[in-house]
Amino acid sequence: MHYESNVREPLILGDKSYTDITNDVARPIETKAPRLWWMAFSIALTMMLWGFGCIAYTIGTGIGVWGLNKTVGWAWDITNFVWWVGIGHAGTLISAVLLLFRQKWRMAINRSAEAMTIFSVIQAGLFPLIHMGRVWLAYWVLPIPNTYGSLWVNFNSPLLWDVFAISTYLTVSTVFWYTGLIPDFAMIRDRAINPLQKYIYKILSFGWGGKAKAWQRFEEVSLVLAGLATPLVLSVHTIVSMDFATSVIPGWHTTIFPPYFVAGAIFSGFAMVQTLLLIVRKIFKMEDYITIQHIEMMNIVIMVTGSIVGVAYITELFIAWYSGVEYEQYAFLNRATGPYWWAYWSMMTCNVFSPQFMWIKKLRTNLIFTFLISIVVNIGMWFERFVIIVTSLHRDYLPSSWAMFSPTFVDIGIFLGTIGFFFVLFLLYARTFPVIAQAELKTILKSSGESQKQHHDPNGKH
Amino acid sequence: MANIDNKNLVRAIFTDDDTVLSAVKILREKGMKIKEVYSPFPIHGLDKAMGLKETRIAMASFMYGLFGLAVAITLTAYTMNFDWPQNIGGKPSMTWGANMPAFVPILFELTVFFAAHLMVWTFMVINKLYPGAEPQNPDPRTTDDHFMIELYSSKGLVDVLKESGAKEISEV
Numbered sequence: 170m171h172y173e174s175n176v177r178e179p180l181i182l183g184d185k186s187y188t189d190i191t192n193d194v195a196r197p198i199e200t201k202a203p204r205l206w207w208m209a210f211s212i213a214l215t216m217m218l219w220g221f222g223c224i225a226y227t228i229g230t231g232i233g234v235w236g237l238n239k240t241v242g243w244a245w246d247i248t249n250f251v252w253w254v255g256i257g258h259a260g261t262l263i264s265a266v267l268l269l270f271r272q273k274w275r276m277a278i279n280r281s282a283e284a285m286t287i288f289s290v291i292q293a294g295l296f297p298l299i300h301m302g303r304v305w306l307a308y309w310v311l312p313i314p315n316t317y318g319s320l321w322v323n324f325n326s327p328l329l330w331d332v333f334a335i336s337t338y339l340t341v342s343t344v345f346w347y348t349g350l351i352p353d354f355a356m357i358r359d360r361a362i363n364p365l366q367k368y369i370y371k372i373l374s375f376g377w378g379g380k381a382k383a384w385q386r387f388e389e390v391s392l393v394l395a396g397l398a399t400p401l402v403l404s405v406h407t408i409v410s411m412d413f414a415t416s417v418i419p420g421w422h423t424t425i426f427p428p429y430f431v432a433g434a435i436f437s438g439f440a441m442v443q444t445l446l447l448i449v450r451k452i453f454k455m456e457d458y459i460t461i462q463h464i465e466m467m468n469i470v471i472m473v474t475g476s477i478v479g480v481a482y483i484t485e486l487f488i489a490w491y492s493g494v495e496y497e498q499y500a501f502l503n504r505a506t507g508p509y510w511w512a513y514w515s516m517m518t519c520n521v522f523s524p525q526f527m528w529i530k531k532l533r534t535n536l537i538f539t540f541l542i543s544i545v546v547n548i549g550m551w552f553e554r555f556v557i558i559v560t561s562l563h564r565d566y567l568p569s570s571w572a573m574f575s576p577t578f579v580d581i582g583i584f585l586g587t588i589g590f591f592f593v594l595f596l597l598y599a600r601t602f603p604v605i606a607q608a609e610l611k612t613i614l615k616s617s618g619e620s621q622k623q624h625h626d627p628n629g630k631h
Numbered sequence: 632m633a634n635i636d637n638k639n640l641v642r643a644i645f646t647d648d649d650t651v652l653s654a655v656k657i658l659r660e661k662g663m664k665i666k667e668v669y670s671p672f673p674i675h676g677l678d679k680a681m682g683l684k685e686t687r688i689a690m691a692s693f694m695y696g697l698f699g700l701a702v703a704i705t706l707t708a709y710t711m712n713f714d715w716p717q718n719i720g721g722k723p724s725m726t727w728g729a730n731m732p733a734f735v736p737i738l739f740e741l742t743v744f745f746a747a748h749l750m751v752w753t754f755m756v757i758n759k760l761y762p763g764a765e766p767q768n769p770d771p772r773t774t775d776d777h778f779m780i781e782l783y784s785s786k787g788l789v790d791v792l793k794e795s796g797a798k799e800i801s802e803v
Contacts (some may be wrong), residue, residue, distance in 0.1 A: 187671065187776030214689040276784035312710055319715035325722050337740045341747040348751060352762065352774070356671065359771035375760035378767025379774060383758045384673040386686045390754050397747050400739070410735050443762045553711050616650075 179619040180274055185393040187611050193608040195357055197453045199366075202600055205452055213592035220586005223579045225301055230304050234579045241562045242571040244582040246296045248554040249587060252437070253293035254335070254409055255430070255550060258402055259438025260286025264349075264400035268391065273613050277458040280353075280606045281449060281599075282442045283346045289441070290339045292587040297331070298584070327411040334408040338401060345394045348387070351377045397456060406434045413557065420500035422560030423488065429481035436474035436520070437550035440466050443543035447536060449599060458605055461534050465508040468533040471546065475524030478553075482521060496566070504560045508573060512556050519549020543546035561611055634752045639784040640666070642769065643797035644777050647677040654795035655680045661791060667781040669773040673777070688757075692750035699745025700738060707734040 181190075202210075227234055237244055260282040267275035298304055309315075310332045312322050322329050354374035361367035377383070410430035413421035443464070450459040489501040504513045523545045525531040564571045598604075645651040650704040652674055658665060665681055668674075678685075711717075711734075716724040723729035731738075755761060773779050782788070784802060792800050 180795070191671075191775045244739045312706060321710035321715065323719055324737055325719045325730070325733040327736075330740070333737055333740040333744075337744045341743065344751045345750060352672070355766065355768075356774040358766065359768070371766070372763045374766070375755065375762060376764025376767050377760060377774075379669045379671060380758075380767060381668040381670070381674075381677055382672065382683055382686075383680055383760075383767075385678040385683060386688050386754055386758060388673050389686045389688050390750060393689050393750060394747060397692075397743050404736065404739055409735075532702050608672040612675070629744050 178460075178462050180277065180462065180617040181610065181614060182460055182619050185457065185614060185618055186260070190605075190607050190611055191360070193455070193458070194353070194603045194605050195360060195449060195572045196356060197600060197604065198602075199548065201322035206596060206600065209294065209592065210596045213589045213596060215587050217590025217593050218586075220583050220589055223296070223503065223586060227299055227583070228304055228577055232300065234577060236574055236576045236580055237573070238572050240565060240570050241559055241574040243558050243562065245555075245576045245584060246300045246575050248551065248558055249584050250293050250296035251409055251430075251554045251558075252551050253289045253296075253587065253591075255406065255554075256441045256547075257286040257289040257293065257338075257342075257438060258431070258434035259442050260284070261338075261398050261402040262302045262435055262438065263442070265395040267401065269399060270351040273617060274463055276464060276613060277455075277460075278442065278446060278467075280346075280349065280602075281446060281604050283342065283444060284598045284602070285438075285445060286342050286596065287339065287346060288591050288598070290335065290342065291594070292591050294335060294339065295587060298414070311406065311567070323522055327408060327415050330408045331392045331412060334405045337616060338405045341394070341398060341401060345391075345398055346454065348390060348394065349606055349609070350602065351375055352379065352387070352608040353606065354523060355379070355602060356607060358596030362585065379623035384504055397415055403431055411459075418561050418565075419465075419494070419496040419566075420504070420557065423495075425481060425484055425487060425488070428480070429485075432474050432477040432481065433520075433550060436471060436478055436524075437497055438540075439471045439474065440543040440546035440550070443467050443539060444547070444594065447540050447543070449604060453498065453599070453604065458610065463625075464539055465530075465534050465537065467537055468542075472524045472533075474526075475520060479521035499560055499564075504556055507564070509556065509560045509563070512552050513560070516549050516552040516556050519545045519554060523549070546584045639802045641782055641784045641788055641792070642801050642803065643780045643782075643792045644770065644772070644775060644798060644799040645780070647777060647796070648672075651780065652677055652795040654780060654792070654797065655774035657795045658791060663785060663788065663791070665780060665782050666709050667779075669770070669779040669781070671774050671776060671778070674704070674778075687752060688754060691753055692746045695749035696742045696746030698749075698772060699742040701717055702745065703734070703738045706741075707737055768795045 183189075185193075209604050217299035221434045235244070235246070260279075263282040264279040269599070298307055301307055310322060310329065312324075351374055354370050355377035358367060358370035358374045361370055407430070409429040414423060414426040416422060446459055447464070450456055486501055486505075492498070503509075525544055526538070526542065532538050559574050562574060638675065643654075644701060645654065651668065651670070655668065655677065659680065668677060668681060670677070674721070704727070707755065709749075711729055712724055712727045718724060722733050759767070768774060768779070770777065770779055780792075780797075789800055
């Protein structure tokens with residue numbers, strides 16, 4: 170029944186029973202917030218409000234308040250959009266792809282990783298919306314009958330594919346996440362003492378009672394959703410990359426973009442999961458569930474995808490030379506040695522060089538080092554998008570229109586605002602939602618719990 | 632068998648998933664019908680032991696996916712090839728078939744959209760789950776670390792339950 174090779178390291182440390190898991194998961198919700206939480210929340214909230222102010226200013230005055238010019242028409246906005254969407258990918262990868270591969274270590278981290286997905290896709294979605302300038306006309310991207318007769322949206326355009334991809338991704342991730350949350354909300358509901366808390370979790374838990382038939386369907390639904398989310402997540406960044414790849418701009422017009430973007434997305438997403446979970450496990454004392462082994466596994470994924478990204482960078486350079494196309498060659502030469510050389514080499518250092526430290530076991534099991542690398546990788550991936558977008562645009566075919574881009578305080582304010590908004594959502598989540606999929610985790614307690622591994626004899630009696 | 636007519640329910644509480652699984656097997660071997668089992672997490676093999684039919688929700692999702700695909704085909708064909716065909720980037724717009732490669736992302740996304748959302752809605756409806764519904768489990772401990780078998784009382788039931796490891800037995 171519960172058989173697992175003795176060679177494997179336990180995934181749940183300490184002498185835990187089912188109730189211990191319940192208590193540990195419910196603790197952050199039922200106790201007062203630590204001071205550190207309030208400090209982080211205040212900073213995030215301030216940043217968010219500042220960002221909202223900048224968004225209001227942009228909408229009120231127009232996107233002329235950004236640093237864009239007629240040569241560089243896409244800059245920080247689209248950089249931030251691609252960066253946030255990319256970060257979101259790790260959540261789906263952990264909850265869907267690792268479910269299909271039956272990787273049990275995902276269970277301790279999938280809930281938070283998926284929350285991160287949803288919150289970062291919300292940030293991503295903000296940018297194309299405000300870039301429209303007239304946000305109140307945003308519904309024009311939907312194929313709805315209109316006063317202009319036969320005027321429809323253009324289904325041939327990657328920008329419209331993006332509308333469909335991002336909205337499908339956001340909504341499907343949300344229902345996937347919520348379906349998994351229902352049994353855990355029921356657990357919180359059943360132990361709540363405070364009547365208000367009981368009432369709220371009663372609404373959230375949808376009346377879940379853990380009936381056998383409901384569990385059978387639940388498992389099937391999880392499996393099918395994972396099967397649907399896996400190609401979905403790959404399609405999303407593929408389509409995002411096509412926003413660039415189907416254009417005829419040198420530096421964008423490359424067939425390598427879809428796999429290169431997907432690898433980069435997983436790379437940056439895992440780094441963000443790492444950043445968040447290292448904080449969560451510390452503040453909420455989840456060290457027994459999010460173990461060094463989990464951190465190490467994620468570091469290995471970061472190392473592998475970082476190397477894939479490195480190969481992609483080098484391939485791009487090689488193909489630019491090999492193509493013999495003058496414009497393509499110049500685009501890449503300009504990236505590495507032009508006025509934005511510092512952005513290019515920051516990208517190279519952060520994304521290709523820094524993850525290589527993870528080959529060393531001592532470093533990839535070191536928490537402080539991991540935390541630093543996770544931040545470095547996120548900076549590097551932001552620079553990657555900046556390099557792709559701005560350096561490809563700023564020197565176009567006509568040297569007389571060559572320009573540089575410098576962000577205004579509004580560009581910077583909106584970017585900081587989305588970081589604040591993201592952390593506001595995540596911090597609220599961490600205090601009110603079960604941050605570990607406890608029902609799922611209980612299914613592996615006997616096979617992967619530390620004490621059970623010692624006491625459990627193969628006949629199933631203990 | 633007067634008890635069955637009175638619909639007297641017996642609820643037996645267990646504290647271990649393996650015990651509850653073996654108890655279900657024993658009860659079924661003795662020909663007793665199990666009404667419900669409540670557990671804090673899915674127990675592997677319990678549905679088979681209880682004799683539950685396999686769920687058809689995956690098949691439903693497949694059908695919803697086909698429906699989504701049909702919606703996507705209709706939408707793209709009507710707007711791009713029938714209502715107002717235009718030359719966009721030189722892509723052939725006179726027939727849907729020739730224009731189809733440009734629609735693959737839309738076809739895929741809408742298939743997934745319908746398959747996922749309608750399946751989850753179906754899941755909620757058939758399990759009677761909705762915001763604010765009364766908890767379906769009679770004992771709140773069954774979302775923590777207790778397991779409950781619910782069945783109609785019959786002769787000798789209590790003894791069988793005790794033998795198979797029940798910690799508490801109550802009659803309603």
